[in-house]
Amino acid sequence: MSEIVFEHVTHRYDGDDVLSDVSLRLTERRIGVIGANGSGKSTLARLVNGLVTPTSGRVLVDGLDVARRGREVRRRVGFVFTNPDNQIVMPTVREDVAFSLRRLSLDAADAAARVERALDRFGLTELADRPAHRLSGGQKQLLALAAVLVAEPAVIVADEPTTLLDARNTQLVERHIAELDEQLLLVTHRLEAVESFDRVLVVESGRIVADSRPDSALGVYRSLVG
Amino acid sequence: MSVAQTPAARTRARSSARDLAQIAVFAALIAALTLPGAIPIGIGVPITLQTLGVMLAGAILGARKGALAVTVYVALGLAGLPILSSGAGGLGVLVGPTGGYLLGFILGAFVIGWLAERLTPRLRFWTLLVATSVGGILAVYLVGIPWLAAVTGMPVGAAIAAGSLPFLIGDAIKAIVAALVAAGVHRSWPGLIAEKSWPWRRERAASPADRPASLSTEATTTES
Amino acid sequence: MIGAYRPGSSVLHRLGAGAKLVGLAPSVIVVALLPEWWMLLIALGVALLGFAVAAIPPRAVVVQLVPVLWILLIAAPLNALFSGWESALVMSLRITVCVALAALVTLTTRVSAILDAVRAGLRPFGRRVDSERVGIVLAMTIRAVPLMAEIVRAVLDARRARGAEGSLRAVAVPVVVRSLQTADAMGEALVARGFDD
Numbered sequence A: 001m002s003e004i005v006f007e008h009v010t011h012r013y014d015g016d017d018v019l020s021d022v023s024l025r026l027t028e029r030r031i032g033v034i035g036a037n038g039s040g041k042s043t044l045a046r047l048v049n050g051l052v053t054p055t056s057g058r059v060l061v062d063g064l065d066v067a068r069r070g071r072e073v074r075r076r077v078g079f080v081f082t083n084p085d086n087q088i089v090m091p092t093v094r095e096d097v098a099f100s101l102r103r104l105s106l107d108a109a110d111a112a113a114r115v116e117r118a119l120d121r122f123g124l125t126e127l128a129d130r131p132a133h134r135l136s137g138g139q140k141q142l143l144a145l146a147a148v149l150v151a152e153p154a155v156i157v158a159d160e161p162t163t164l165l166d167a168r169n170t171q172l173v174e175r176h177i178a179e180l181d182e183q184l185l186l187v188t189h190r191l192e193a194v195e196s197f198d199r200v201l202v203v204e205s206g207r208i209v210a211d212s213r214p215d216s217a218l219g220v221y222r223s224l225v226g
Numbered sequence B: 001m002s003v004a005q006t007p008a009a010r011t012r013a014r015s016s017a018r019d020l021a022q023i024a025v026f027a028a029l030i031a032a033l034t035l036p037g038a039i040p041i042g043i044g045v046p047i048t049l050q051t052l053g054v055m056l057a058g059a060i061l062g063a064r065k066g067a068l069a070v071t072v073y074v075a076l077g078l079a080g081l082p083i084l085s086s087g088a089g090g091l092g093v094l095v096g097p098t099g100g101y102l103l104g105f106i107l108g109a110f111v112i113g114w115l116a117e118r119l120t121p122r123l124r125f126w127t128l129l130v131a132t133s134v135g136g137i138l139a140v141y142l143v144g145i146p147w148l149a150a151v152t153g154m155p156v157g158a159a160i161a162a163g164s165l166p167f168l169i170g171d172a173i174k175a176i177v178a179a180l181v182a183a184g185v186h187r188s189w190p191g192l193i194a195e196k197s198w199p200w201r202r203e204r205a206a207s208p209a210d211r212p213a214s215l216s217t218e219a220t221t222t223e224s
Numbered sequence C: 001m002i003g004a005y006r007p008g009s010s011v012l013h014r015l016g017a018g019a020k021l022v023g024l025a026p027s028v029i030v031v032a033l034l035p036e037w038w039m040l041l042i043a044l045g046v047a048l049l050g051f052a053v054a055a056i057p058p059r060a061v062v063v064q065l066v067p068v069l070w071i072l073l074i075a076a077p078l079n080a081l082f083s084g085w086e087s088a089l090v091m092s093l094r095i096t097v098c099v100a101l102a103a104l105v106t107l108t109t110r111v112s113a114i115l116d117a118v119r120a121g122l123r124p125f126g127r128r129v130d131s132e133r134v135g136i137v138l139a140m141t142i143r144a145v146p147l148m149a150e151i152v153r154a155v156l157d158a159r160r161a162r163g164a165e166g167s168l169r170a171v172a173v174p175v176v177v178r179s180l181q182t183a184d185a186m187g188e189a190l191v192a193r194g195f196d197d
Helices: A041-048 A070-076 A093-099 A108-121 A137-149 A167-178 A214-225 B008-034 B050-061 B063-078 B099-119 B125-152 B156-188 B213-220 C017-033 C037-053 C058-069 C072-083 C085-108 C111-125 C131-161 C168-192
Strands: A004-013 A016-026 A030-035 A056-061 A077-080 A155-159 A183-188 A199-204 A207-212
Touching: A004 A041, A016 A041, A016 A056, A016 A207, A030 A041, A030 A214, A041 A056, A041 A077, A041 A155, A041 A183, A041 A199, A070 A077, A077 A137, A093 A108, A093 A137, A108 A137, A137 A167, A199 A214, A207 A214, B008 B050, B008 B063, B008 C131, B008 C168, B050 B063, B050 B099, B050 B125, B050 B156, B050 C168, B063 B099, B063 C111, B063 C131, B099 B125, B125 B156, B125 C072, B125 C085, B156 C072, B156 C168, C017 C085, C017 C111, C037 C085, C058 C085, C072 C085, C111 C131, C131 C168
Parallel strands: A030 A183, A030 A199, A077 A155, A155 A183
Antiparallel strands: A004 A016, A004 A056, A199 A207
16 A cells, blocks of 8 residues: 655645645555545545645655645545546547556557557446547546546545436446545545545545544544434 | 746746747637637628637737737648638648738737736726737738638739728727727736837937837836 | 548559648649640649549539639639639639649548658658647647537527527637637646646
8 A cells, every 4th residue: 555644734725724734644555535515525535646735745646745746646646536527638438548658658559458448447448439429428527537547546436426426327327436445535525435444534624533444434524414 | 827936947937838828828818709600690691700810819918929929820720720710721722812911810819918018007998909900900001911812813902892891890890809808808807018128218328229119117216 | 530532442542642742742733834725624624534533522622722723713804804704714713623633632641641741741850840740730620629619509509598699709618719729728738648748
């Protein structure tokens, strides 16, 4: 497992603290982050791969300072966004998965084999030559997952990956996420999704208000939303 | 932008990815606006808004990114995607009588962006209207009409008539709309266009004629 | 988006995109220099023969030519008025042949093949143009066209639902703002996916 460390991290945006003085050491395999909209949970996720950098404090992934060595960190940490439409940058399914490998200087046969494996893992083989915009919302999110996984990151950060999906696609995507072997940091507001996780953080107004096994953390969250 | 103190290297990488995305998205926006009948306007005649998209690219993204967005749009159209006006696409458009307008669009977006960069931060409707009219109409016709005259062998006077009259009213409306829209967008989303200064506002100490154009920005920041 | 390309297996289909693009330029110049109408008529015959060899259905040819050639309806009479009917005929034929030759390339070449050829052609200019990034921008644009069309449609629908049709400005400001937001999100995704140089 990778070690994700927050050292007194504060992130300020437009003069407001989005996160204030957060210190954490995350080594569990499956970590859930829950909280209301605007609580800072999405910023917490973005800090882990350097899409957002701390205003003060440090974030370290396996000892690498995210603000200084973002590129190396992003090679270890894959990121799944809420809206797959913005994450998919290539016209067709296969091209988009292959796009993730362009920085890894693999030979063509190796790269192609990895792309096919990733497509197969998420049931996208049949759709490989389809334009991305013809996919359903759930298929798009699976494509986003495949495109992240093909680069073989050690950690996957997913920022509300099912929020824009209908109930059926939510289940489909959550099932695939539950089957991941990689270390996972899942930001969500669906309590069911993190019930079996190893650790759950509850974020409220930029602070961690609960950090424990799921049952007690979820209890805190339920009392918060009342 | 965030006030976070990000290391310079990362900020640059970030903005270049963002630039790339803005160029692609605006090229795609011009294509989407050009799809036939994309937007029904009040009078019930579906018109394509290709020139509106071109004008917006320059007025929103500035000279370099705006011109690149239009270039990408034109290149994809010439490569055969049916995204040029009236659903045309392919190289035939370029070698045809109206091919000059396509190249004029690139110049037009550049001129609009160039003017907008120098009007910043006073990007109001009236100033932007000057930019969209000069760039979106004058500059476009300046390339399009001589091309039309050369390809068709029409006398220039006839080419001006044939090459501007059918489009002029529509283009004037689009210049107004583009200026209104750009003013609205710049108000709600400040900082899109980096401020530059007029070429004649140079440091007096140096002889202006000898200066490379790229230095003009730093030479004049003291004056603004 | 497949574009105007008509799949096939003719000689013209199999010819490389680069070769066709490089061949088109001098052909257009030669046609532009042909002085007599009968020479142009032969050239038109050659172009039409090309369509036949490539087995392009006549309708597809018409679809390609009409949006470009309609302006001849204005230009030809004007030209005839000033320079006589023979000049108008030569001019009209010349433009038709040029456009037909270009359409022949477009109809027999995949968009992706043309873009690859352009990228390969840019490679010698590596110092000034990063051909790989050019390829990424072109592909991202193709990906973004349906997204932008969707944004335009959604904003129009929202306005219609509120019963406030009309003002183009009230439609276009949200379209542009959403486009900028999409660009920011795509830029962020590019960085997250390992694009940062």
